[in-house]
Every structure is written in C-alpha cells, then in structure tokens.
Amino acid sequence: MSSDENYKIDAYMMLKPIKSILILLLMVSIGAKTEAQNTLPVYLNETATIEQRIEDALSRMTLEEKVAMCHAQSKFSSAGVPRLGIPENWMTDGPHGIRAEVFWDKWDQAGWTNDSCIAFPALTCLAASWNTDLSSLYGKAIGEEARYRNKNVLLGPGVNIYRTPLNGRNFEYMGEDPLLSSRMVVPYIQGVQSNGVAACVKHYALNNQEIDRHTVNVDVDDRALYEIYLPAFKAAVQEGKAWAIMGAYNKYKGQWAGQNQYLLNDILRGEWHFDGVVISDWGGINDTKQAIYHGLDMEFGSWTNGLTMGASNAYDNYYLADPFLKLLKSGEVKEEEVDKKVRNILRLVFRTNMNTKRPWGSFATEEHALAGRKIAEEGIVLLKNKNNTLPINLAKTKKIVVIGENAVKLMTVGGGSSSLKAKYEISPLDGIKKRIGTQAEVVYARGYVGEQPKAQDGLSTGDSITDNRSADQLMKEALTLAKGADFVIYIGGLNKNDKQDSEGNDRASLSLPYNQDQLITELTKVNKNLAVVMISGNAVAMPWVNEVPSIVQGWYLGTEAGNALAAILVGDVNPSGKLPFTFPAKLADNGAHKLGVYPGKGEEKYNESIFVGYRWADKEKIKPLFSFGHGLNYTTFEYGKVTADKKDLTADGKITFSVNIKNTGKREGQEIAQLYINDVKSSLPRPVKELKAFDKISLKAGETKTVKFTIDKTALSFFDPKKHDWVAEPGDFNALVGASSTDIRTAVAFKLK
Known part of the structure; x- marks a missing residue:
C-alpha cells in the first residue's frame, strides 16, 4: 500500500469521532421535535441527574460495548457507543500545551496544518509564581485550547513531589512542598474543567524518578506518603474536583500504581471518595486481573505502536479488552466489575463531550500567548543581584553581548510527552533584540556547543544551530567580545535532550553540561557587569556563584519566552517569582542522595522519609545554595x-x-x-x-x-x-x-x- 493510501486511511480514522457526534446531534434534534424534553431517553436528557443518565445508558449497553469503552482504540482515543450516540473519548497530552495530532496507530505527526498550539511555561514556572490567580488563568487558557481541538481529557497537570534534582521530569511538576503544590493545582484544574475538559492529574503516585520507572518498586513509610507525596493529589480530588486521575508507571507495595489496590481502591476511592475516571499511563498496565479489581477504568498504550504483537487489531488484545471480555463471558468475573468502570467512564462523558452547555474554546490566540507571557514573567526568579547589577541600565549601556547556546535553542520540542508543535517560540536572543531595539547594540556569541535539537515523533524545531568550531575557539570568541561589552548576558543551563530535563531518563549529575562552568568562571574575570540566566526545570550546581553578580532562574517559558525574559532583564517587569524547590549546593545535601543509592534498581527506599527539600536542610542544618521560597525583587x-x-x-x-x-x-x-x-x-x-x-x-x-x-x-x-x-x-x-x-x-x- 502506498504512503498516500496509508495517509488517507489514517486521516479517515482521525475523523471517526465526528460520526458519534453527528448521531448524538441527530438524536437530540429528533428529541427536540417532541412535545417535551422528558420524552428523550434518560441518558440523553440533560434535565436528569448525571447518575440517572449513567444508569440508563448502562442498562442499554451490550457487554461488548462496555468492554470496548475500557481500553484504547487508537493512540489517544477510546470507543464510544455509536449505536446510542455516546461519543468517543479523546485525550491530549499536556500539561504545557496541546499535543499535535498523530496518526491513528503511530506516534508520528499526522501532518495537520492547523494544530500548532500556544506553548505555555512549564509547571515549575507556574509554581514559582506562587500566584493562584495565574494558576486559574493557565488552566482556563489551556482548557480552551483543548476544547477547541475537541479533546475531552487533558493529560495533566503533574503534581509529583520534587524529591531529587536529578529526576528528568521535575520540570513538569510543581515543586517540593505539598502545601504549595496543593494550592497551585486546584485553580489549574478548575480552570481546565470550566471548559468541559477533564483535567487528568498525574502521575499517581510516587513517580519520582525516570530511570527504571516501569519496574522500580517504591518503599516509602506511611507518614511520608500521606504528609509529602499525597496531599497535592488529595487537594486535586477533594478541592479541585478533578474528573480524571492517571496512574503512575512505578510500583508501590509490589503492585504497579495504575493497578494498585492501596492507591486506587483504598485511598483514592475509599478515603477520598473520588468519583472520576482512572486512566493508565501509556503502557503502564501489566496484568488483567489486577487491572480489573484494583481500580483501573481505562487502559491506554499497552503496546504503544498499536501493532507490535502482529494481531489484526492490537487494541483488542489489551489487558482490559478481549482477555477481560472472555473472563466476563465465562462468569469468572462478574459483570458488576465492568459496570463499575463504565459508570466512571460515562460520568466523564456526561461531564465533558455530552454536556451541550460547555463553551466552544479557542486556539492559538494572542490572548493565550499573553497569558503565557504573564505567567512566565511572574515565575522567573531573581536569585542574586549584587550591587543591583540588574535591571540593565540602558541609558548607560551601548553594547550588550549575549552568550550561550540556550539564547538561541528552542525548547518547545522534545522532553517527552510535553513536546509541542508551537505556533511560534521567541528565543531569548530575539526577545532581547526586539526589546532593546536601537537603544544598544546586541552581539551574540555561542560560547559552547551542546547538542543539535532533536526531533520527536517526526516533529522538529526546524532550527539549525550546528557549530563545528572547537570549544577553545568558541570560548575565545565569547571572552573577547565580553571584554569590550558594557553588559554581558549569559544564557545557558539545561535543555530537553536525554539525560537532562526529559521524560524517560534522569540527569547524569547536578553539574551543568558542555563545560559551561568553566566558561562562566572565565567570563567573571573579564567583565563584572554580568547576568547569568539559567534555563532549566531543575536545580543545578553553581561553583561560580560567589563570582557572578546576578543570577536569574529562567525555566522553560514557552511561546513568549524571549519577550518575558527581556522584560525582566531590562526592568519593564519587576521579578516576583520565588523558588518552588531547594537548590542544594551539592547532591550530598539532598536527603535522597545522602541516605540512599539513587536511582534504586528494582527497589527505591525513601530513607529520608518526610524530610524532603527544605525539611531535610533544616533538620541537618545545611545551608542551601538557594532556599525554598527564595526570590529577590528590584525593590525591598x-x-x-x-x-x-x-x-x-x-x-x-x-x-x-x-x-x-x-x-x-x-x-x-x-x-x-x-x-x-x-x-x-x-x-x-x-x-x-x-x-x-x-x-x-x-x-x-x-x-x-x-x-x-x-x-x-x-x-x-x-x-x-x-x-x-x-x-x-x-x-x-x-x-x-x-x-x-x-x-x-x-x-x-x-x-x-
């Protein structure tokens, strides 16, 4: 079959949800012509309670239709019941923007031309704003983007606790403190769900490392579980009223988190009375019986390219697909078990894509870009500002030298499931040039070479930043230019490549990559008017901290990154962010590393218990590099x-x-x-x-x-x-x-x- 024919088939399959919606609209239209609304079937009658509608719909479904709703039918969708006008469920990755469309059975880009989204700042940046109003704005804006694209579940936000600065996925989360994470996640959820889109809070629970994430069993005491690692999830459920929860990959008490009696049945539903849907992480399910009895509702991604097993339809072979159906038909599993799951799924459907009153949403708008910029500006943290080096005094500055790969490296592509096809991304260098304009000359030097931006799922930045010069040549150029500058802005840090801030692996060390420490040290010797900007979602070691007069923590700032950063550097915006996690001076100053071997192979024991972040530093009387809650201002x-x-x-x-x-x-x-x-x-x-x-x-x-x-x-x-x-x-x-x-x-x- 030709590639064109493949594309036509995949494009057709992407349009399948329209079929269910047309049936639904037809049925509602027929009902509207009757003498009264109550002549509709109860499940279509929005004057009935959701629970009444659920029971009516459930009573009309066949066993096969019920089971079909419990597992994926494509990369990001699960079946509805076309016969009853119940539409499919469509998921989209978040939590920083709406993922581009992929083919039905592949991770590769589907080639749409209208799916370029606004990239919002990473959740570390949102948490660093300590502003719950901005969290609500963030949720509302990203929810509008999801709604416009007809997604009814946003796979985010993430609230796993920052236990170690090596976790590659920390940039997706809200820091080390359970109270801060709890207060910030609730308005985000409420903002998303105001659009009739379910927030799927992840990764529940104890997903604090990426290495061996599919196999590691977390050994944590109950105090730490309840005091540190669960409060944000509890707040999401009980205060935010989240409609969906995603199970984590790791194990707890020997059971995978996505099929875990203790986490899902005992705590989530038993203690917290969660009435939403539990969704597996993609490929997180490993056993049919545990998936049936231990709290899972919807299974996704068990064979992530859809066809590996060579079956005619791999989705029918998921743990909650044909194996589940056979157990039900044999009587080994009672039908009440599938009914429990379908009730939760129908509750999701009635709250989202069968709610005719939900708004239409909007996508890739200037309003959303400006919302992202506001969040970025309030989340940027001024860590150090000796002698008021910042903001840059443009009246006395004629030449500014910008140094560092991260000044030009785009950060929206890569990093794992948060990778985005952004409508645009303004680099720090472009933002600085745009803001300063003709007020000062802006010169750029690479300074160091990291890695070429990597494509993900067929998506690339389209950016070529290849430089074949040696490290010595690059450093010499940077130092020469810095000597003759009125002000030097160094923009470095981490990126979203493997073993940095990226899903699927952890960082190799606390240190900066690409010999940046030496470059920064040498810059301090040639120009004292220096601001170092760290772009990262994690703490980094700073052996040069005492020599650098000004340090800014910049995060991954999304579409408006360069404009937001420039506004802070020149003082258009007064920085007001504060750190949502502790910056340790060295790894041994972190409890997880001091008391254990990280990452655990097969077993990860949380020996530090409740003493995470500043709690550990206080207990051991350790002076952090920068403290939790720290952030300076251009005023006092x-x-x-x-x-x-x-x-x-x-x-x-x-x-x-x-x-x-x-x-x-x-x-x-x-x-x-x-x-x-x-x-x-x-x-x-x-x-x-x-x-x-x-x-x-x-x-x-x-x-x-x-x-x-x-x-x-x-x-x-x-x-x-x-x-x-x-x-x-x-x-x-x-x-x-x-x-x-x-x-x-x-x-x-x-x-x-």
Missing part, C-alpha cells in the same frame, strides 16, 4: 512584627496571624509572604518548620499592607501511622513569617489546647 520589603488574634487555638477553632509589610524601595513590586509552623515538642519526629500558608501581594513604593493568615488545627497535624489518622497534639507552637524558608523575619508563639 520590610516586615513588621507578626501578631496573633488569640494566644490559644482550640481544637475546633481558628487563629489568625497578621503582619504589616512595607515596600521600602522606589518602585512597585510584589512580595510573597510565607507562613511556616514550628511544633515545639511532638511525640513523633517533625520538621523544624512546614509551610502552611502564603500570600502574594502588590505594593507601590512606600505602601504598607497587612497580610493575614488564618489556620486551624489541620495546619498543626501530622499523620500517625499507628492510628492511620491525622493527629494534632496539644502544646506549644510558633508561627514563623518570612520571605523564604531561611529568611524568617518575625515569629509569634501560641498554644493548641
């Missing part, structure tokens, strides 16, 4: 004395802490005030302090505002594994308010009675 803030509205907190009451914050600088800025709680004495070991609230406020020069934090006893609780419950012990506590986990400005004592 003064904290007053924190006060409590009462001395004692009762078990059923609340207590409010108030602190005045004043902008003591000369320009408007935003500050993120952070409340930490210290338990003076506990029956079980506890962290020195834990984040329990935060607030991002904007202050004009000279302005003072009062920040209030209200908590109840849940903020004082820890998980008691013997009682399998949360416990708040009476006693003495301290409320600590500061600008980061190591910059506590004021404290007040109180008691829990």
Whole structure:
C-alpha cells in the first residue's frame, strides 16, 4: 500500500469521532421535535441527574460495548457507543500545551496544518509564581485550547513531589512542598474543567524518578506518603474536583500504581471518595486481573505502536479488552466489575463531550500567548543581584553581548510527552533584540556547543544551530567580545535532550553540561557587569556563584519566552517569582542522595522519609545554595512584627496571624509572604518548620499592607501511622513569617489546647 493510501486511511480514522457526534446531534434534534424534553431517553436528557443518565445508558449497553469503552482504540482515543450516540473519548497530552495530532496507530505527526498550539511555561514556572490567580488563568487558557481541538481529557497537570534534582521530569511538576503544590493545582484544574475538559492529574503516585520507572518498586513509610507525596493529589480530588486521575508507571507495595489496590481502591476511592475516571499511563498496565479489581477504568498504550504483537487489531488484545471480555463471558468475573468502570467512564462523558452547555474554546490566540507571557514573567526568579547589577541600565549601556547556546535553542520540542508543535517560540536572543531595539547594540556569541535539537515523533524545531568550531575557539570568541561589552548576558543551563530535563531518563549529575562552568568562571574575570540566566526545570550546581553578580532562574517559558525574559532583564517587569524547590549546593545535601543509592534498581527506599527539600536542610542544618521560597525583587520589603488574634487555638477553632509589610524601595513590586509552623515538642519526629500558608501581594513604593493568615488545627497535624489518622497534639507552637524558608523575619508563639 502506498504512503498516500496509508495517509488517507489514517486521516479517515482521525475523523471517526465526528460520526458519534453527528448521531448524538441527530438524536437530540429528533428529541427536540417532541412535545417535551422528558420524552428523550434518560441518558440523553440533560434535565436528569448525571447518575440517572449513567444508569440508563448502562442498562442499554451490550457487554461488548462496555468492554470496548475500557481500553484504547487508537493512540489517544477510546470507543464510544455509536449505536446510542455516546461519543468517543479523546485525550491530549499536556500539561504545557496541546499535543499535535498523530496518526491513528503511530506516534508520528499526522501532518495537520492547523494544530500548532500556544506553548505555555512549564509547571515549575507556574509554581514559582506562587500566584493562584495565574494558576486559574493557565488552566482556563489551556482548557480552551483543548476544547477547541475537541479533546475531552487533558493529560495533566503533574503534581509529583520534587524529591531529587536529578529526576528528568521535575520540570513538569510543581515543586517540593505539598502545601504549595496543593494550592497551585486546584485553580489549574478548575480552570481546565470550566471548559468541559477533564483535567487528568498525574502521575499517581510516587513517580519520582525516570530511570527504571516501569519496574522500580517504591518503599516509602506511611507518614511520608500521606504528609509529602499525597496531599497535592488529595487537594486535586477533594478541592479541585478533578474528573480524571492517571496512574503512575512505578510500583508501590509490589503492585504497579495504575493497578494498585492501596492507591486506587483504598485511598483514592475509599478515603477520598473520588468519583472520576482512572486512566493508565501509556503502557503502564501489566496484568488483567489486577487491572480489573484494583481500580483501573481505562487502559491506554499497552503496546504503544498499536501493532507490535502482529494481531489484526492490537487494541483488542489489551489487558482490559478481549482477555477481560472472555473472563466476563465465562462468569469468572462478574459483570458488576465492568459496570463499575463504565459508570466512571460515562460520568466523564456526561461531564465533558455530552454536556451541550460547555463553551466552544479557542486556539492559538494572542490572548493565550499573553497569558503565557504573564505567567512566565511572574515565575522567573531573581536569585542574586549584587550591587543591583540588574535591571540593565540602558541609558548607560551601548553594547550588550549575549552568550550561550540556550539564547538561541528552542525548547518547545522534545522532553517527552510535553513536546509541542508551537505556533511560534521567541528565543531569548530575539526577545532581547526586539526589546532593546536601537537603544544598544546586541552581539551574540555561542560560547559552547551542546547538542543539535532533536526531533520527536517526526516533529522538529526546524532550527539549525550546528557549530563545528572547537570549544577553545568558541570560548575565545565569547571572552573577547565580553571584554569590550558594557553588559554581558549569559544564557545557558539545561535543555530537553536525554539525560537532562526529559521524560524517560534522569540527569547524569547536578553539574551543568558542555563545560559551561568553566566558561562562566572565565567570563567573571573579564567583565563584572554580568547576568547569568539559567534555563532549566531543575536545580543545578553553581561553583561560580560567589563570582557572578546576578543570577536569574529562567525555566522553560514557552511561546513568549524571549519577550518575558527581556522584560525582566531590562526592568519593564519587576521579578516576583520565588523558588518552588531547594537548590542544594551539592547532591550530598539532598536527603535522597545522602541516605540512599539513587536511582534504586528494582527497589527505591525513601530513607529520608518526610524530610524532603527544605525539611531535610533544616533538620541537618545545611545551608542551601538557594532556599525554598527564595526570590529577590528590584525593590525591598520590610516586615513588621507578626501578631496573633488569640494566644490559644482550640481544637475546633481558628487563629489568625497578621503582619504589616512595607515596600521600602522606589518602585512597585510584589512580595510573597510565607507562613511556616514550628511544633515545639511532638511525640513523633517533625520538621523544624512546614509551610502552611502564603500570600502574594502588590505594593507601590512606600505602601504598607497587612497580610493575614488564618489556620486551624489541620495546619498543626501530622499523620500517625499507628492510628492511620491525622493527629494534632496539644502544646506549644510558633508561627514563623518570612520571605523564604531561611529568611524568617518575625515569629509569634501560641498554644493548641
């Protein structure tokens, strides 16, 4: 068969969802001509409750139709019931943009010309904004893009905890702290689902490494599970009301997470009362019986190219396909087991693509690009700014030299499932040139050579940044230009190639690749007007930290990357982001590496327990390279004395802490005030302090505002594994308010009675 014929067949198959929708519209149209809405079948009658509609639809389905809904029929879709007008479910990768269309049975690009999306900043950047309003904006915008493309499930956001800076997929997540992740994920979910698109929160749970992710069994104690690794998922379910959850690849208690009795049945549905659909990660299912009984609803990607097994239809051979059907027909498995799954799937359908009131969405719009730029600007973190090197004083700057491969390397393609076919991506160099214009000369030097951008699934950046000069030649050129410049901007860091920030593998070390450390060190010797910009989704070692006057953490910023970064560097925007995770000076300063062998082969034991990130640094009295919650501003803030509205907190009451914050600088800025709680004495070991609230406020020069934090006893609780419950012990506590986990400005004592 010719390639053209193949393409026609694949294109036809991509249009299959239209068939179901046309049937549905026809049936609704027929119903509309009747005397009353209630003459429609109950499952089509939107005046009935969703549960009534589910039971009616279920009663009309054959066993084969039920089983067909429980597994994939293509790379990113599962079957509906055309006979009943129930449409197919269509998934799309997120969480930073809507994945380009691929062929029915292949990962390769389908060749569409209208599927170029807006690339939003990576979720590390969103978390670094500490702005829940921006999280809502992000969710709403990406949900509109998914809705416009007729996807009813967005595979994101990711909320796995940042346990180690080597995890290749950390850039997709929201940092190391369960409270910050919880507060940021809820509005994202609500924004997505306001479009009638389900947010599928991932990867549930304990997916904290990419090496051996399909086989590793995570050994973690119950306290760490409940206090560190589950809270963001719990908030997503109970507060965000997420309609879908994706199981992780790894094992927990010897069972794969996507078919796990403890995670899915006992906790997710039993303790949290989740009523949505559980979706497997692609290729994450390994056993029919466990998939049936251990909480999975929809199986995807078990043989990821669709045809490897040589079957006429590989999807019929999925664990929840023909093997499931045979067990049902033989009576070995009761029909109630498939009914449980189909109820959840139908609930998803009625909430999304059978909800006639959901909006139409919009795609690749200027509004979405500007939303992404706003998020990028608020997420960029100013780590260091000795002698106010930044913002660049353009009135005194005639020549700027930009150095580094990441100034021109596009970052939207690659990295795994978050790879995007972006409508456009403005590089840092182009953004700087565009902003500065004729105010100063901008000269570029490569400085180092990393890797040519790699295509993924047939998608490439179209960018050629090949340079065959030697490392010595590149460094010599960079240093020569830097000597004669009024200002030097170094833009380096990591990229989305294998063993950096990328799905499927972990980083090889904490150090920068491509000999960047030597280059940066040499630059500090020839020009003191230097700003180093790190593009990464992970912490990196900085052996030159004391010599560099200004350091900016830039993240993967998406479509508007260059414009956002330029706005920060020249001071059009005052930086206000703060780190969502700790930057350790060396790997041994991280608990997972100090106490264990990472990555675990077959078994990964979380010896550090609850002491993750700043909790470990506090416990061991380690000074981080940069602290959790740290981020500078182009203005300064003064904290007053924190006060409590009462001395004692009762078990059923609340207590409010108030602190005045004043902008003591000369320009408007935003500050993120952070409340930490210290338990003076506990029956079980506890962290020195834990984040329990935060607030991002904007202050004009000279302005003072009062920040209030209200908590109840849940903020004082820890998980008691013997009682399998949360416990708040009476006693003495301290409320600590500061600008980061190591910059506590004021404290007040109180008691829990």
